[in-house]
Amino acid sequence: MSQSTVDVPPKGGFSFDLCKRNDMLTQKGLKAPSFLKTGTTIVGLIFKDGVILGADTRATEGPIVADKNCEKIHYMAPNIYCCGAGTAADTEAVTDMVSSQLRLHRYQTGRDSRVITALTLLKKHLFSYQGHVSAALVLGGVDITGPHLHTIYPHGSTDTLPFATMGSGSLAAMSVFEAKYKEGLTRDEGIKLVAESICSGIFNDLGSGSNVDICVITKGNKEYLRNYMEPNPRTYVSSKGYSFTKKTEVLLTKITPLLERVEITEVGEAMEE
Amino acid sequence: MTTFTVPIDNGDSVRIAEEESQRTLYPYVTGTSIVAIKYKDGVLMASDMGGSYGSTLRYKNIERVKAIGKHSLLGASGEISDFQEILRYLDELTLNDNMWDDGNSLGPKEIHNYLTRVMYNRRNKFNPLWNTLVLGGVKNGKSYLGMVSMIGVSFEDDHVATGFGNHLARPILRDEWHADLSFEDGVKLLEKCMRVLLYRDRSAINKLQIAKITEEGVTVSQPYSLKTFWEFSSFHNPTAGAEGSW
Numbered sequence: 001m002s003q004s005t006v007d008v009p010p011k012g013g014f015s016f017d018l019c020k021r022n023d024m025l026t027q028k029g030l031k032a033p034s035f036l037k038t039g040t041t042i043v044g045l046i047f048k049d050g051v052i053l054g055a056d057t058r059a060t061e062g063p064i065v066a067d068k069n070c071e072k073i074h075y076m077a078p079n080i081y082c083c084g085a086g087t088a089a090d091t092e093a094v095t096d097m098v099s100s101q102l103r104l105h106r107y108q109t110g111r112d113s114r115v116i117t118a119l120t121l122l123k124k125h126l127f128s129y130q131g132h133v134s135a136a137l138v139l140g141g142v143d144i145t146g147p148h149l150h151t152i153y154p155h156g157s158t159d160t161l162p163f164a165t166m167g168s169g170s171l172a173a174m175s176v177f178e179a180k181y182k183e184g185l186t187r188d189e190g191i192k193l194v195a196e197s198i199c200s201g202i203f204n205d206l207g208s209g210s211n212v213d214i215c216v217i218t219k220g221n222k223e224y225l226r227n228y229m230e231p232n233p234r235t236y237v238s239s240k241g242y243s244f245t246k247k248t249e250v251l252l253t254k255i256t257p258l259l260e261r262v263e264i265t266e267v268g269e270a271m272e273e
Numbered sequence: 274m275t276t277f278t279v280p281i282d283n284g285d286s287v288r289i290a291e292e293e294s295q296r297t298l299y300p301y302v303t304g305t306s307i308v309a310i311k312y313k314d315g316v317l318m319a320s321d322m323g324g325s326y327g328s329t330l331r332y333k334n335i336e337r338v339k340a341i342g343k344h345s346l347l348g349a350s351g352e353i354s355d356f357q358e359i360l361r362y363l364d365e366l367t368l369n370d371n372m373w374d375d376g377n378s379l380g381p382k383e384i385h386n387y388l389t390r391v392m393y394n395r396r397n398k399f400n401p402l403w404n405t406l407v408l409g410g411v412k413n414g415k416s417y418l419g420m421v422s423m424i425g426v427s428f429e430d431d432h433v434a435t436g437f438g439n440h441l442a443r444p445i446l447r448d449e450w451h452a453d454l455s456f457e458d459g460v461k462l463l464e465k466c467m468r469v470l471l472y473r474d475r476s477a478i479n480k481l482q483i484a485k486i487t488e489e490g491v492t493v494s495q496p497y498s499l500k501t502f503w504e505f506s507s508f509h510n511p512t513a514g515a516e517g518s519w
Binding site for chain 2 (some may be wrong): 048088116146149159160161162171174175176178179183200203204
């Protein structure tokens with residue numbers, strides 16, 4: 001009986017080989033490592049002429065703020081942007097991947113990308129990973145069919161909404177939207193409402209903080225307002241400035257040249273047959 | 274001989290040896306959030322009248338805000354039977370206090386302190402009263418508003434909310450509450466919060482009561498419902514322009 005095991009390369013997609021081992025380890029009491037989450041407030045809303053997306057700028061690693069001013073509004077296409085909450089690596093990777101796919105698609109079709117194309121590509125990817133890709137997204141854009149706003153959950157389900165919030169600060173932001181949203185908002189009213197809801201997330205949720213980023217997308221035009229509002233400036237700067245230890249004194253300067261390269265040509269013996 | 278295993282904290286429930294099964298392990302019939310604010314003449318407290326049995330809306334006529342003595346209002350979210358037990362304790366307390374017949378009556382501060390002690394001691398014995406209580410009142414012209422949770426955390430503030438209200442109502446209150454609200458403004462603010470809770474809390478129902486306490490006494494309003502708005506065009510036709518999606 002021959003025992004030949006041929007190493008077949010994996011066909012792509014998630015490899016579930018280690019799941020049984022992981023289950024056994026968790027039963028024995030091992031805690032799985034936690035992910036770097038963005039702990040976020042992201043929002044989107046549809047106004048009269050298009051879509052406005054908003055996000056805070058804090059990235060957390062457990063209780064520590066890892067990045068005080070990160071960018072959570074990702075570029076997908078000239079007319080489509082996507083906010084991401086959840087594991088930072090997952091949101092970056094998945095939006096980057098779909099952005100490239102959209103670009104290739106644009107070259108192939110010769111047309112502007114549509115929001116539902118991005119939606120379907122993201123949804124298919126996330127569903128096939130059964131929720132293990134921990135990316136919760138707010139996708140918004142204006143295409144030939146009009147303005148669109150969608151939310152995409154890590155397991156792959158989507159919602160189409162007039163206003164949406166995601167992330168740990170989503171309840172604080174949603175309370176502002178539910179209380180104040182109306183249809184047919186103008187651009188300035190919309191920006192004000194989005195900024196208000198992100199501020200609600202920043203000040204009432206510990207996982208969100210620092211500044212407000214806003215992106216306004218209308219037909220044929222987009223404005224990425226990075227750090228539109230900075231409600232948490234550094235207020236105290238020491239007047240003394242920084243003082244380093246006393247002047248360093250140079251004691252000795254010595255230059256050691258590298259050794260000259262020596263070529264050794266050995267006359268080797270011819271290989272024996 | 275009963276073997277006592279060290280209780281391991283497993284989310285909401287506590288695993289213990291079979292003989293000692295007389296402790297509260299999880300809540301059964303629960304009330305959702307309470308939202309309360311101080312205003313010009315006293316304290317306003319809003320709650321809905323629902324009692325959920327897990328995911329079923331079992332009882333729709335539960336009063337979760339009750340008057341205590343002459344000077345206080347107690348609102349509770351969490352296990353309803355524990356709330357009724359607390360009302361019994363407070364009854365005994367006020368009765369005993371009355372028997373002194375010295376013209377004094379228990380004010381909101383005293384009742385808040387009593388409740389804090391009760392909740393904290395029960396928690397220390399691993400047998401909590403599964404409630405978050407809101408205590409509001411007015412005595413000698415001073416209004417008082419405080420909160421006690423099931424683990425004994427207790428504090429005073431100008432506006433409080435329990436359960437989901439913490440996440441949905443408090444941001445609104447932090448933004449829009451200010452001292453010396455008139456009665457109408459206070460009710461409008463509470464209704465704003467209760468409306469958001471109605472939209473976004475699955476255990477909330479559209480039947481609420483607002484209770485008011487001032488120096489003159491307690492008034493609990495008749496149950497009424499809030500107007501809701503569902504006519505956004507995106508709700509009517511969510512897949513317009515995105516055929517085939519959901």
